[in-house]
Amino acid sequence: MDNLLPESEKQKIIEKLNEKGVKTHCPMCGHNNFIIADGYFTNPMQSGFQGGLVLGGPSIPTIAIVCSNCGFTSQHALGVLGLLNQPDKK
């Protein structure tokens, strides 16, 4: 199965997180090895649930890093990292 994210893109994300001073020390179990989730997350936002779940509305696109020991998952908004709308995206 193909990876969703190419290695070069993961490398760019790692560099950006390092640049921002993100700690790779797990706040839950104390281990210090995180792996990058193999794909972006989109977190849909909506004002309520009266009309059920709404897909395709506003969302917060993120990349997640996952503790390789306990699975604790930390999400980082791509917009804040400056990683949205990259010109090399098809």
Ligand SMILES: [Zn+2]
């Ligand atoms: Zn952990």
